[in-house]
Amino acid sequence: MDCPKCIGELDSHKFQDIEYFRCDACEGLWFDMLVKEDLLAIKGSESIDIGSDNQGEMLEDVREIDCPKCHQRMVQMIDKDQFHIKYECCQNCYGTFFDASEFRDLKEHTVLERFTQMLRTIGHNL
Numbered sequence: 001m002d003c004p005k006c007i008g009e010l011d012s013h014k015f016q017d018i019e020y021f022r023c024d025a026c027e028g029l030w031f032d033m034l035v036k037e038d039l040l041a042i043k044g045s046e047s048i049d050i051g052s053d054n055q056g057e058m059l060e061d062v063r064e065i066d067c068p069k070c071h072q073r074m075v076q077m078i079d080k081d082q083f084h085i086k087y088e089c090c091q092n093c094y095g096t097f098f099d100a101s102e103f104r105d106l107k108e109h110t111v112l113e114r115f116t117q118m119l120r121t122i123g124h125n126l
Contacts, residue, residue, distance in 0.1 A: 001021060003023040003068065004030075004065040004068050004074065004088070005023070005028055006023060008023040009025075010068055011024050015039065015045055018039060018042075026099070026100060027049075027050060027051030027055055029049060029100075030068060031095060031097075031098075032069070045107065046104040046107040049098070049102070051099070051101050052100060053101045065088055067093060067095060068095075069090065070090060070092045070093045072092040072093075074088040074090050075089055077089045077096075082109070085105055087099070087102055
């Protein structure tokens with residue numbers, strides 16, 4: 001598969017028998033439907049994101065991308081708990097693409113992010 005953000009190729013990898021794809025050029029990550037959720041639940045899965053913050057920042061302005069699986073236009077998503085994390089999602093096949101370092105960042109909740117999430121939860125329960 002071709003990387004949706006650069007000229008690289010998405011190579012298949014596995015983490016605990018779960019297949020994901022990493023670009024051989026920009027080191028972005030492609031997850032088929034529900035793979036992101038499966039990997040988020042596994043301790044240590046952030047290690048699959050070997051890209052640097054600089055690599056991810058170089059391509060974050062590339063917004064209009066097509067799905068590498070079904071070639072439909074993808075939409076930008078913002079994580080509900082960490083608003084600074086933006087990734088692309090295909091509304092047809094439900095695959096997701098993360099720029100280098102975004103998945104690792106998604107797995108690492110800072111104290112401030114946990115506090116903000118707790119306040120929102122308390123606010124919803126009042």
